[in-house]
Amino acid sequence: KGNYLTLQIGKNPILVVRGPDGAVNAFHNVCRHRGSRLCTAEKGKVAKLVCHYHQWTYELDGRLLYAGTEMGDDFDMKQFGLKPVHVKTAGGYIFISLAENPPAIDEFLSTLRHYMEPYDMENTKVAVQTTLMEKANWKLVLENNRECYHCGGSHPELLKTLLEWDDVTDPRADQAFKDHVAASAAAWDAEKIPYAHASFGLRNRIVRMPLLKGTVSMTLDGKVGCKKLMGRIQNPDLGSMRILHLPHSWNHCMGDHIIVFTVWPISAQETMVTTKWIVHKDAVEGVDYDVERMRQVWDATNDQDRRLAEENQRGINSTAYQPGPYSKTYEFGVVNFVDWYSSRMLENLGAEPAPYLKGVAVNHE
Structure with missing residues (x-):
């Protein structure tokens, strides 16, 4: 009760807070009096939501409780509660939408709850979090994430454990890989442990894939990054459960820890990428895990991806830039992202789908 976190989505400051009934609420982090932000810290805990400007006070469910004695007899406090933001939770994740009519994501959330059950996310903690600023448009950051065509020449640390293929249906998958998946x-x-590929249009996907044989976690030596395993998990060799949620999140869930990545557009050519390493709440730093060791692979990979995205941005800023073709075998994930994004933009503009998008199952979840 009272735990909160704040976000900035475009120009909109957002407040997410656990209410008196334990439910997660989300509001525009804007006082209904003169518009000042209520909570200014990144996270914290409060008994009530109090505006520092004139002390207007709100309950954790958004109701206005106090506005002083100077607002006049005709002032109706019931009309000035915080403006809510659509919010849903599943499997330890919080999903918010600023849209008047939010996307329908219940089917995806139901599957996510099932797949996250072994991890017991209520009993986890963030071991460490990093923030990386990239001088590139957010779509370039996502496009780079949606393919591993570049991995062989750019990510030596990552490829010590990661198998590039997303599923046995991947056009590059050989028989040895298929046998590894079956075992x-x-x-x-x-x-x-759930593992089957579950897709919801082009926007949301969950699938568990094994790591390289002989490795169990995304560390430089392939050994566990945290000795205390997550939730009810007994065997650390769970590969990586990959969760994609367009437009801005991808995740790797292993037996010993989870890595959550989020992409936040800052401007047309600047993007913030946050990475969180999540472990069992009872895991002890320095005993069960070493933060520096656990984050080595993705610290290196994130910085390598930053350089790739920034050089990509510099190149396409050229008046000579003309988009080239995508590889059908290596860059189908990029094609899926571009198709999803293009479909959403055309729909939001009230335009007809592009001919090549007609019949494409984009699912607006």
């Missing part, structure tokens, strides 16, 4: 799936079945 891993049998072990996951024995432990009742």
